[in-house]
Amino acid sequence: MTTNETLAQYSDWAFKSAFTVLVLAFVLLIVQYASARAKAVQDKELVSAGGVDASVPGRVAETPTKSLSERFGGMGRAVLVVGTVLIIASIVLRGFATERFPLGNMYEFVAMACAASLLVGHVLLIKPAYRPMWVFLLVPVLILMFLAGTVLYADAAPVVPALRSYWLPIHVTIVSVGSGIFMIGGIASLLFLLRLKFPPGDEGTSIGGRIAERLPDAQTLDRLAYKSTIIAFPLFGAGVILGAIWAEAAWGRFWGWDPKETMSFIAWVIYAAYLHARATSGWRETKAAWINIAGFVAMLFNLFIINMVVSGLHSYAGLN
Template sequence: MTIDEGLAQYSDWAYAATVLVYFLALIGYAVEGAFGQATRKRAEARQLVGAGAPTEVPIGVIEQPRRRTGAERFGRSAAALTVLGALLHLTSLVLRGFATGRAPWGNMFEYGAATMFVAVVGWIVLMRKFDVRRLGAFVMTPVVVLLFLGFTVFYAEAAPVQPALKSYWLVIHVVAAASSSGLLLIPGVISVLYLVRLRHETGKPSAFGARLAPADTLDRVAYQTTVFAFPIYTFGILAGAIWAESAWGRAWGWDPKEVVAFVAWVVYAGYLHSRATAGWRGPRAAMVNIVGFVVILFNTFFINFVVTGLHSYA
């Protein structure tokens, strides 16, 4: 199959622009996270200060909306940049797909790009549903770092996939794996922040913990995102087993990639089961969620590049 070098070049340019825009968004989120709470409190205090100014709005008087602080403007700009970056990100993936004439996730570079795209889209959805925008720096940091590493360390020229990957299961299995892994990045990061915030709320206050969303909100975001991602991850494992049966004549062969993927599945299943039956809604559940994501990262990087197995296509 002929590779369209022009489209491949445009895809790389869109990828580079994506990383730059995400980095600018990260800076905006960081400014809001660092200064947003303090400036908001000062603005509210100024509204209450006055010579005998009433604290309640008189009947018949329309209450004026609170003016946004400078830090909040940075946060809104960061959210807009995130959406712009996601559009560039999608453009990069689509162009790579047209350039190669296949699904654009046939190597580690492309798989990482697809996974981070899902993570960013998931974050955009969560920002609309929950008041968690000021946590954006913590979510965008691993996204920017992994995309940068993808373009510098894991980069692969546009090329046809290996013969073993020429199957429609490349679309089904890898889409499920990349989507679930990208979504699970968010509760992994949020669970770490939850532990910091919980420590702040339980008698060991810190300036960093004070800037985070309430612990209940963080716990709910992590749980609901995991609940959504887990069935997709389960389907990805099942699809991989069906593909393995078709390609290698067995659904399970104790390949390192298969084993670690199953370990991650057990960890997340234990997390959801304990939340549903044992009522774990504290640091123990958060730790289990963090362990699950560490296993996902281990499977994505260490298994692909250090351990030799049937899945060594990176």
């Protein structure tokens, strides 16, 4: 099995271009977020001052034009689509370059998780009420992509013999996609807690209040966190089960309490606790949100600390 260096180079260029384009989208969406807040303040002041009565006879009604916020928001979402397409293209090109499924190391895993988060985000955040969340979702995506392109980067190459199995595209794809969707839920729960602290109409002038002012209401954010976790939870659970089946075929046992296996199971249990708390009276709001955030932290711990610091049977999937 050889590596097509030309396609590998195109893959790297596509990944770097995706990062650059997503940074541009992030800047445009920040401008949109800030200008939307400024417009809301201006409209509030106009109403309190009496406003302008457009129904006065003889007054020529002005043709409505798109606000600065709408223009930057439209550009930001368009650029966001381009960035999503580019990161998917980088994954596909690396697969063709190496003649294998592109999930053989942490660089490729993180790229797949970020692509899944962006792709599912386009579906879950399509409603206008959810669109301000893109500013916050792009923060962890860009951080992960930066780490993937620097610290975690691995040259396109064949995988070690232990990964040359049909279980690779099944097990690792499901886990990476589930991890990417969990990212949406974790951010939604964080913003839910922020919204609870600064409810609509009572944001004040603090930094947290200014950030929360353009967010959806707390119930909307809570529903989004629940919806994304409901999608990711069975995917991640299926990935853990399929990993155990692969372990039995590769190592002769279903479960051996390897650090990666153990931490994945702990994360799955935390998310199960979140779903249970979400349906339990007295737990379904603040306490459930903190459990969901704990699950997200456990996923990040599993990705970085377990893969990069702790030695185990999954160490071959770390840095090359």
